[in-house]
Amino acid sequence: MLIMKYHIVTYGCQMNLHESEKIAGMLKDLGYATESPIEDADIVVFNTCCIRENAENHAFGNIGALKKLKRQKKGMLIAVGGCMAQETGKAQILLEKFPFIDIIFGTHNLNDLKDLVVQKRTERKAVVNIKDARTEVEDGISPVRTSYPNAWVNISYGCNNFCTYCIVPYVRGRECSRAAADIIGEVKQLLKEGYKEITLLGQNVNSYNNDGKGGMSFPQLLEEVASCEGKYRLRFMTSHPKDFSEELAVVMSRHDNICKTLHLPVQSGSNRILKLMNRRYTREDYLKEIEIFKRYNPNGVVTSDLIVGFPTETEEEFQETLDLVKEADFASAFTFVYSPRTGTVAAGMEGRVPEEVSKDRIMRLIAQVNAQTREKSLHYVGKETEILCEGYDEKSKMYLGRDSLGRMGYFAGESDLIGKFVKIRVTRASGISLYGDVLSIE
Numbered sequence: 001m002l003i004m005k006y007h008i009v010t011y012g013c014q015m016n017l018h019e020s021e022k023i024a025g026m027l028k029d030l031g032y033a034t035e036s037p038i039e040d041a042d043i044v045v046f047n048t049c050c051i052r053e054n055a056e057n058h059a060f061g062n063i064g065a066l067k068k069l070k071r072q073k074k075g076m077l078i079a080v081g082g083c084m085a086q087e088t089g090k091a092q093i094l095l096e097k098f099p100f101i102d103i104i105f106g107t108h109n110l111n112d113l114k115d116l117v118v119q120k121r122t123e124r125k126a127v128v129n130i131k132d133a134r135t136e137v138e139d140g141i142s143p144v145r146t147s148y149p150n151a152w153v154n155i156s157y158g159c160n161n162f163c164t165y166c167i168v169p170y171v172r173g174r175e176c177s178r179a180a181a182d183i184i185g186e187v188k189q190l191l192k193e194g195y196k197e198i199t200l201l202g203q204n205v206n207s208y209n210n211d212g213k214g215g216m217s218f219p220q221l222l223e224e225v226a227s228c229e230g231k232y233r234l235r236f237m238t239s240h241p242k243d244f245s246e247e248l249a250v251v252m253s254r255h256d257n258i259c260k261t262l263h264l265p266v267q268s269g270s271n272r273i274l275k276l277m278n279r280r281y282t283r284e285d286y287l288k289e290i291e292i293f294k295r296y297n298p299n300g301v302v303t304s305d306l307i308v309g310f311p312t313e314t315e316e317e318f319q320e321t322l323d324l325v326k327e328a329d330f331a332s333a334f335t336f337v338y339s340p341r342t343g344t345v346a347a348g349m350e351g352r353v354p355e356e357v358s359k360d361r362i363m364r365l366i367a368q369v370n371a372q373t374r375e376k377s378l379h380y381v382g383k384e385t386e387i388l389c390e391g392y393d394e395k396s397k398m399y400l401g402r403d404s405l406g407r408m409g410y411f412a413g414e415s416d417l418i419g420k421f422v423k424i425r426v427t428r429a430s431g432i433s434l435y436g437d438v439l440s441i442e
């Protein structure tokens with residue numbers, strides 16, 4: 001029997017990476033037994049993102065590049081799903097531009113993908129299935145996990161916050177919490193299977209159970225998940241500052257296995273811009289939260305997301321963001337130039353910041369963030385740290401992984417160390433990366 005193969009191209013956030021693992025699980029059930037390079041695949045799935053314009057351009061470019069291959073391999077199926085496919089009117093545009101697409105599916109009905117593939121096998125026309133809203137939580141798909149020893153676990157889907165720049169609430173729908181018992185069950189199973197690091201995923205983990213469907217608050221859930229047996233690490237993302245609580249900081253301090261990293265996107269250091277962004281906290285609120293987090297977790301680090309060039313942002317307001325990066329002492333941060341998204345409130349705002357101004361601001365912001373990251377890395381030199389080994393880098397011929405605070409660590413090793421906790425003494429630091437000698441392996 002011929003073995004059918006699949007290839008998945010993923011754009012965007014961890015949520016999407018994990019959803020691609022679920023897509024792979026469904027394809028496996030349909031008989032697509034192995035992953036392969038794109039040229040050999042019997043089905044290619046694009047799991048898209050639309051958070052910024054360049055994410056969309058990227059996907060458009062890659063889908064377009066398949067035209068020739070599809071002409072040569074008529075039997076190969078091409079499916080496009082994810083956040084960009086879910087956008088209003090996008091399915092039509094995709095089909096007009098790329099008539100060779102076979103299947104288009106949205107974010108609200110991932111579970112339907114299996115039926116769509118079966119349907120397409122007997123239908124000539126493209127199969128398009130985009131639902132307006134989520135009707136159920138997507139449980140029951142066994143993912144093909146690709147990131148051992150790390151595993152992602154969804155705790156909620158969607159977002160209710162409507163930050164004025166952001167398209168996520170439009171393409172992911174309203175926030176919907178998974179039942180705590182299901183989450184804890186999944187984590188226990190993963191630990192049994194040997195996974196060593198669990199990352200709980202939600203657009204806003206701090207508002208978990210606001211819909212009452214979880215059964216407990218996020219700090220309670222974290223406490224439960226941190227109390228399972230065995231040696232493992234626990235991470236979570238993303239926390240929204242408006243829902244941060246002291247209780248969360250306390251729970252983090254109580255469990256050694258909860259990594260003392262708080263990813264708390266601030267977006268801007270200016271209160272006027274924060275208000276225009278509908279973030280619902282001030283710069284002062286934000287700094288207070290960091291103080292609370294560090295009071296309970298003195299060795300903890302805070303990382304963030306930052307946007308420059310939001311409509312009407314002035315040089316002085318940008319300076320406030322730069323100052324906040326210093327004051328909040330970020331260990332690292334993701335930095336973005338504002339990208340207008342059709343249908344969002346900010347897209348209709350006047351006062352676009354010229355591209356060259358935004359570019360100049362982001363360069364200065366990146367320089368500041370990098371300087372802080374480098375400085376923190378230097379403190380590691382001569383010290384011990386524990387790395388969870390995640391992979392092997394062919395280029396440097398070294399194993400690599402992260403320490404509990406999120407630094408990348410590189411070290412030489414003979415046996416297969418992936419999935420092991422490796423203590424190293426840091427001999428050199430460069431950017432966010434640490435290099436060291438192995439002291440012990442667990």
Ligand code: SAH
Pocket residue numbers: 051052165166167168202203204238239240265267305306307336337338339340341
């Ligand atoms: N739910 C998470 C993040 C989701 S998107 C949160 O609220 O923190 C990840 C990041 O992308 C955001 O934190 C923001 O910094 C950035 N982002 C979202 N929309 C954007 C846009 N239109 N232009 C530029 N950056 C954007």
Ligand code: SF4
Pocket residue numbers: 159160161162163166167168169203204240
């Ligand atoms: Fe977007 Fe704001 Fe929701 Fe995050 S909290 S996903 S930035 S709307």
Ligand code: F3S
Pocket residue numbers: 011012013014015016048049050051083084168171172
């Ligand atoms: Fe993630 Fe992009 Fe969607 S960031 S939620 S894949 S728009």
